[in-house]
Amino acid sequence: MDTIVVGGGIAGIAAAARLSAQGHAVRVVDPGPLGGLAQTLEPLPGWRIEAGPTTFLGRSRAVFELLGLLGLSEAVVPLAGGARYLRRGGRLRRFPFRLAELPRLILGLFRHPESGPSVRDWFAARVGDSVAEEVVGGLVTGIWATGPESLEMESCFPSLFSARSLWAAMRAPSAGKGTFTLRDGLGAIGGAAAVRHVATTADVAERRGDRWVVNTSEGALEAEALVVAVPGWNLREVCPWLAVPEFTYSPIVGAHWLSPDAAFPRGFGYLAGPREGAAVLGTLFTSSLFPGRAPAGLVAGATLLGGTRDPAAVELSDDAVRDRIATEHRALTGRGITLDALHLVRRPRAVAIPGPGHAARLRELSALPTRFALAGAWCGAGSMDDAARSGFAAAHRVTA
Ligand SMILES: Cc1cc2nc3c(=O)[nH]c(=O)nc-3n(C[C@H](O)[C@H](O)[C@H](O)COP(=O)(O)OP(=O)(O)OC[C@H]3O[C@@H](n4cnc5c(N)ncnc54)[C@H](O)[C@@H]3O)c2cc1C
Numbered sequence: 001m002d003t004i005v006v007g008g009g010i011a012g013i014a015a016a017a018r019l020s021a022q023g024h025a026v027r028v029v030d031p032g033p034l035g036g037l038a039q040t041l042e043p044l045p046g047w048r049i050e051a052g053p054t055t056f057l058g059r060s061r062a063v064f065e066l067l068g069l070l071g072l073s074e075a076v077v078p079l080a081g082g083a084r085y086l087r088r089g090g091r092l093r094r095f096p097f098r099l100a101e102l103p104r105l106i107l108g109l110f111r112h113p114e115s116g117p118s119v120r121d122w123f124a125a126r127v128g129d130s131v132a133e134e135v136v137g138g139l140v141t142g143i144w145a146t147g148p149e150s151l152e153m154e155s156c157f158p159s160l161f162s163a164r165s166l167w168a169a170m171r172a173p174s175a176g177k178g179t180f181t182l183r184d185g186l187g188a189i190g191g192a193a194a195v196r197h198v199a200t201t202a203d204v205a206e207r208r209g210d211r212w213v214v215n216t217s218e219g220a221l222e223a224e225a226l227v228v229a230v231p232g233w234n235l236r237e238v239c240p241w242l243a244v245p246e247f248t249y250s251p252i253v254g255a256h257w258l259s260p261d262a263a264f265p266r267g268f269g270y271l272a273g274p275r276e277g278a279a280v281l282g283t284l285f286t287s288s289l290f291p292g293r294a295p296a297g298l299v300a301g302a303t304l305l306g307g308t309r310d311p312a313a314v315e316l317s318d319d320a321v322r323d324r325i326a327t328e329h330r331a332l333t334g335r336g337i338t339l340d341a342l343h344l345v346r347r348p349r350a351v352a353i354p355g356p357g358h359a360a361r362l363r364e365l366s367a368l369p370t371r372f373a374l375a376g377a378w379c380g381a382g383s384m385d386d387a388a389r390s391g392f393a394a395a396h397r398v399t400a
Helices: 010-021 061-069 099-108 119-127 129-144 158-163 166-171 188-192 232-238 311-315 318-333 358-364 384-399
Strands: 002-006 025-029 040-044 047-050 076-078 084-088 091-093 179-182 196-198 202-208 211-216 219-223 225-228 249-259 269-272 282-284 299-306 341-352 372-374
Touching: 002 010, 002 202, 002 211, 002 219, 010 025, 010 061, 010 188, 010 225, 010 384, 025 219, 040 341, 047 249, 047 299, 047 341, 061 384, 084 129, 099 119, 099 129, 119 129, 129 269, 129 282, 158 166, 202 232, 211 225, 225 384, 232 341, 249 311, 249 318, 299 311, 299 318, 311 341, 318 341, 372 384
Parallel strands: 002 025, 002 225, 025 196, 084 269, 225 372
Antiparallel strands: 040 047, 076 179, 084 091, 202 211, 211 219, 249 299, 249 341, 269 282, 282 299
């Protein structure tokens, strides 16, 4: 069977790789390089940065399966990682809780009270407002660049949601531990996708008779089956005939820098929840995480700015971003920082926000035409694993 996959991010590649492995003919339509958000860049010789995702978890079964299909299993490397910090009360803390919060926290492990639909509601009902807003608020900032009140618990933390109590979730068998990446960066995923790439933008895709037709500026493409794996915000343009819900996205600026005198501690990095009022969302300590990706003698980092709390940050000039990084570094370490190089990746629509009602809206999207499927990280909580899983499910759907 011949299939067109519109969108060549991880979701589209997973669909295409699975279909190809089953002997089907596949074309992937995408104006950009394959891999979508997952791109590894080299702004200067010896300095390699991730312009999108950086790591995946050991429990990401679909990602491991995809890497196997692409012949990349040998390139998977575990990350030493080290300490993860939370900016709380203007300081970096490895243990983010206050003493006064501990009794409620311990009791909260076993409680399963009724709560509202948001991540904030769910945690506040169990472990209290301050932990829900400041600690969980920091954690979710690193994934969705928004506050816990804007996120749906069922969509963002499905295992925790169905386990109901934190203790039950902690005791559930874990699918895999640790944090991983690819030796040469996650951009290798797009490079390893041995599929036919049609480098153009798809306009409207529609059903004509028993064929799917994808209109592009290069002409119309036809196939028996169609997988649409574009970001949620673009779905309406490609499939105007589909009752697509409104998707909200967080804007993020990734500010990648090199410095001879950065004084951040070693470790994974830190996050700053909305209550901190910080000028940044957090910083990945890239040099500690990925040894060998920065020129000798320099420390590399990636500071994230923007999110729903500061959407205008995507418009900031390089100098304004430099100032923010310097102010934040001084606030946290008491020292100045020299930035020898700065490379900004501005994404006005970076990450889909699974807000309250997201799971129900996705369920409504399940009645789809024959030989047609949707894929994308937005089909789940937004991770690479959600993207890969949705791609495999789409391949299964169009061939079933
Ligand atoms: C800064 C950042 C950091 C992240 N960090 C992590 C992380 O560490 N770990 C993790 O698991 N996840 C992370 N994520 C999320 C992860 O990047 C996504 O889950 C995943 O890459 C999404 O893949 P996708 O295929 O769904 O979408 P995309 O990668 O967005 O791919 C969609 C593709 O569709 C194409 N397209 C759009 N419109 C059209 C059209 N009309 N015609 C043809 N093609 C079209 C686009 O060009 C794009 O290539 C991060 C995201 C960002 C932004």
